[in-house]
Amino acid sequence: MRAFVANDRVYRVPERAVLAICADGWDPDYVDDALERRLMPRLAESLDIGGIYAMAQAQVPTFTNPNNVAIVTGVSAARNGVAGNQYRDDAGVEVQVTDPRFLRAETIHAAAQAAGVPALCVTAKDKLRRLLAYGGVPSFSAERAHEQQLPDGRVLTDLVGAPNPGIYEWELSPYTVDLALALARELGSRLIYASLTDFVQHKVAPGQELSDRFYRAMDRRIGAALDAGYVVGLAADHGMRAKTLPDGRPNVRYLDDALLAAGVASAQTILPITDPYVVHHAALGSLAWVYLDDRAERDVARDALAALHGVEAVLDGDVAADTYELPADRIGDLVVLADGDTVLGKSAAEHDLSAVGTTLRSHGGLHERAVPLIVCAPLRDCAPPADLRNRDLHDLLLNHTT
Numbered sequence: 001m002r003a004f005v006a007n008d009r010v011y012r013v014p015e016r017a018v019l020a021i022c023a024d025g026w027d028p029d030y031v032d033d034a035l036e037r038r039l040m041p042r043l044a045e046s047l048d049i050g051g052i053y054a055m056a057q058a059q060v061p062t063f064t065n066p067n068n069v070a071i072v073t074g075v076s077a078a079r080n081g082v083a084g085n086q087y088r089d090d091a092g093v094e095v096q097v098t099d100p101r102f103l104r105a106e107t108i109h110a111a112a113q114a115a116g117v118p119a120l121c122v123t124a125k126d127k128l129r130r131l132l133a134y135g136g137v138p139s140f141s142a143e144r145a146h147e148q149q150l151p152d153g154r155v156l157t158d159l160v161g162a163p164n165p166g167i168y169e170w171e172l173s174p175y176t177v178d179l180a181l182a183l184a185r186e187l188g189s190r191l192i193y194a195s196l197t198d199f200v201q202h203k204v205a206p207g208q209e210l211s212d213r214f215y216r217a218m219d220r221r222i223g224a225a226l227d228a229g230y231v232v233g234l235a236a237d238h239g240m241r242a243k244t245l246p247d248g249r250p251n252v253r254y255l256d257d258a259l260l261a262a263g264v265a266s267a268q269t270i271l272p273i274t275d276p277y278v279v280h281h282a283a284l285g286s287l288a289w290v291y292l293d294d295r296a297e298r299d300v301a302r303d304a305l306a307a308l309h310g311v312e313a314v315l316d317g318d319v320a321a322d323t324y325e326l327p328a329d330r331i332g333d334l335v336v337l338a339d340g341d342t343v344l345g346k347s348a349a350e351h352d353l354s355a356v357g358t359t360l361r362s363h364g365g366l367h368e369r370a371v372p373l374i375v376c377a378p379l380r381d382c383a384p385p386a387d388l389r390n391r392d393l394h395d396l397l398l399n400h401t402t
């Protein structure tokens with residue numbers, strides 16, 4: 001058996017090409033609904049013949065970058081170093097986590113490539129492209145496909161034979177799979193990672209027309225990959241829940257406003273959901289870091305935050321790091337967790353809610369932690385291991401399929 005090692009985990013070199021999909025924001029409610037209403041016949045068929053659809057735990061915070069990185073490294077944020085889409089550096093500046101220098105662990109794709117297995121990463125959102133390119137793995141984005149070329153000069157959109165949809169269009173995720181399959185054909189890739197976008201899940205609930213259209217289209221892509229001979233698997237990075245009041249307004253608690261009112265002067269709230277694509281969620285998620293430059297204010301700050309309706313826990317950073325496998329130096333002095341129906345913001349003045357309207361759906365806390373992990377092929381050892389994480393996707397695809 002040929003194998004390679006990434007971060008102390010052993011992976012078999014696959015006999016068939018493997019397509020691992022990060023199904024961004026695929027709360028289990030969407031998948032359950034799509035299967036119940038027979039919107040995904042190809043997925044259903046693959047489950048009928050021995051594939052698995054299991055529940056796995058996502059990395060907390062349940063945001064996109066930490067979970068993509070957990071899935072591509074196969075290890076926790078404590079080990080790989082990525083705990084948010086954004087973090088606060090030593091100078092107090094908020095930094096987007098897009099550069100591979102933030103990675104403290106190698107990717108499975110880089111290790112595969114080094115072992116002679118051609119790897120490929122394709123992401124819907126360009127913000128992940130450089131992280132995925134760690135170790136020289138060919139990495140492309142659907143968002144920027146019109147600007148990216150193959151070595152022979154062909155533009156990526158020509159490979160797909162269609163222009164790339166915009167970042168706020170529902171077709172971008174299916175296009176990402178089309179692009180991944182087209183590139184893999186050209187490049188001879190054997191281990192392919194495709195990361196989608198959760199625009200649809202932020203906008204609509206399961207069963208709405210746009211959601212139905214999306215899941216039917218994704219099922220056709222799963223079918224196309226299966227027909228092309230791939231072993232296909234999907235894991236969601238996080239779930240998704242409505243975060244609105246009965247009248248439709250966003251159900252937000254503004255932490256900097258609450259801290260100021262309590263007399264805390266040294267606090268800085270960091271929202272690790274923040275990324276360049278905030279129109280659909282206004283940078284509001286269900287977990288926040290609070291940094292306190294004056295440690296003496298910690299108790300007052302903790303009490304003020306814990307007293308907010310909709311805040312279910314305020315943890316000291318070291319406790320949160322132990323509990324949720326986080327890198328202690330890249331999270332706040334306090335970690336604030338909202339309940340399932342509430343999101344956290346900085347101050348009322350800093351968030352533009354105009355584009356959110358009455359449909360705020362978001363993620364980030366403990367209530368978006370249970371996610372689907374799907375393998376569209378029979379498992380050798382029948383049942384998936386207990387205590388499954390979404391970061392086990394590549395282990396299942398490479399080590400446990402027939």
Ligand SMILES: [Zn+2]
Pocket residue numbers: 024025063064065198237238
């Ligand atoms: Zn996401």
